Amino acid sequence: MRKIVYDVAVTLDNFISHEDGSVDGFLMQGEHATDYVERLKRYDTVLMGRRTYEWGYAHGLVAGKRAYPHMEHHIFSASLRFDGGAEVHVVDRDELAVVKQLKERDGTDIYLCGGGAFAGFLLDHGLVDQVVVKLNPIVFGHGVRLFGGSSRKVELALLESRPYANGVILLRYDVKYGGSA
Amino acid sequence: MRKIVYDVAVTLDNFISHEDGSVDGFLMQGEHATDYVERLKRYDTVLMGRRTYEWGYAHGLVAGKRAYPHMEHHIFSASLRFDGGAEVHVVDRDELAVVKQLKERDGTDIYLCGGGAFAGFLLDHGLVDQVVVKLNPIVFGHGVRLFGGSSRKVELALLESRPYANGVILLRYDVKYGGSA
Numbered sequence: 001m002r003k004i005v006y007d008v009a010v011t012l013d014n015f016i017s018h019e020d021g022s023v024d025g026f027l028m029q030g031e032h033a034t035d036y037v038e039r040l041k042r043y044d045t046v047l048m049g050r051r052t053y054e055w056g057y058a059h060g061l062v063a064g065k066r067a068y069p070h071m072e073h074h075i076f077s078a079s080l081r082f083d084g085g086a087e088v089h090v091v092d093r094d095e096l097a098v099v100k101q102l103k104e105r106d107g108t109d110i111y112l113c114g115g116g117a118f119a120g121f122l123l124d125h126g127l128v129d130q131v132v133v134k135l136n137p138i139v140f141g142h143g144v145r146l147f148g149g150s151s152r153k154v155e156l157a158l159l160e161s162r163p164y165a166n167g168v169i170l171l172r173y174d175v176k177y178g179g180s181a
Numbered sequence: 182m183r184k185i186v187y188d189v190a191v192t193l194d195n196f197i198s199h200e201d202g203s204v205d206g207f208l209m210q211g212e213h214a215t216d217y218v219e220r221l222k223r224y225d226t227v228l229m230g231r232r233t234y235e236w237g238y239a240h241g242l243v244a245g246k247r248a249y250p251h252m253e254h255h256i257f258s259a260s261l262r263f264d265g266g267a268e269v270h271v272v273d274r275d276e277l278a279v280v281k282q283l284k285e286r287d288g289t290d291i292y293l294c295g296g297g298a299f300a301g302f303l304l305d306h307g308l309v310d311q312v313v314v315k316l317n318p319i320v321f322g323h324g325v326r327l328f329g330g331s332s333r334k335v336e337l338a339l340l341e342s343r344p345y346a347n348g349v350i351l352l353r354y355d356v357k358y359g360g361s362a
Contacts, residue, residue, distance in 0.1 A: 012195070012312070012314070012327070012337060012352075012354070013195045013326065013327055013328065014193070014194045014195035025334070025336075123320075131193070133193070135352075137336065137337035137338060137339050137354060138334070138335070138336050138337060139304075139328065139333070139334060139335045139336075139337065140334055141328075141331060141332035141333050141334045142332045145194070146193070146194055147194065147320065147322075150322060151322035151323045152320070152322050153206070153319070153320060153321055153322045154319070154320045155206075155318065155319050155320075156193060156318035156319060156320065156348065157318060157348060158318050158344065158348035158349075158350065161342065161344040161350055163339065163342040167337065167338060167339035167354075168339075169339065169342055169350075169352065171193075171316075171350065173193070173318060173348075
């Protein structure tokens with residue numbers, strides 16, 4: 001079964017963005033960014049919440065289009081609507097069943113783009129398989145947490161760590177749900 | 182001037198303990214723990230808040246005694262009182278002036294033991310010089326944050342990273358306060 005991989009930039013104090021979704025303060029240039037772009041090429045499917053998708057509008061994304069042209073998009077939202085020409089799938093019901101079906105299909109691992117609320121929802125249901133954090137050398141003080149409002153405790157297994165010259169460090173973990181619900 | 186170094190175990194989601202101060206889930210054995218004990222030998226002075234000091238009582242610490250025998254202890258609390266035979270200094274006023282005086286004295290770097298609330302208070306006043314986190318492979322979901330209720334944004338400079346076989350990773354950062362208050 002293919003894995004769901006949450007690949008995300010995070011501050012030392014566990015924030016993936018400021019409260020309003022802005023990300024100033026994260027390092028956007030450098031080898032860690034190049035590596036991230038390389039990883040993205042390996043995913044054929046992306047999952048994200050509505051706010052994460054709409055965040056793209058301010059950065060040139062056209063409503064209904066793909067943020068990542070080579071990936072099949074599934075946007076999880078009860079309110080989002082597009083006309084028949086949309087390139088993305090909107091999932092407005094049976095979210096867990098849809099995610100489980102996607103995991104069972106053939107294909108690459110699945111990119112979980114965010115945001116925190118949606119990632120926390122998946123964590124609560126044991127559906128985040130790996131976390132890849134680009135740990136940025138900054139403390140925000142407040143913002144959107146890595147797993148939103150989730151309070152689930154899980155153990156992790158560190159698979160990979162890679163420090164970059166600019167102070168970002170990449171950490172890849174398997175999520176272990178056994179007995180920790 | 183000597184540095185104040187906040188040397189602390191933390192979860193991936195930025196918690197240094199559960200809400201009640203307990204720390205089950207953190208890895209206590211292994212090379213990362215040996216290295217921590219080695220680092221402690223290099224400090225001659227320790228700062229901590231009252232709750233962190235009292236947490237030691239459940240682990241064999243006698244009230245008024247030193248938690249780390251070779252260090253001069255400064256416990257920050259408006260309420261704590263010991264009789265004349267106490268081995269520790271209680272700081273119940275002029276906290277910032279006391280900390281600044283300690284930094285100006287001769288000696289080793291100063292160990293900031295915690296907890297989150299006290300570390301956040303020092304961060305708010307630009308007095309945490311380095312952060313050494315033992316990043317544990319676990320997500321707690323809730324607990325006491327690294328900098329308590331502080332909402333101060335600061336940049337960091339990664340000085341050192343070291344992954345251990347058990348999945349803990351040591352990260353040492355300089356704290357950069359310039360223009361980020």
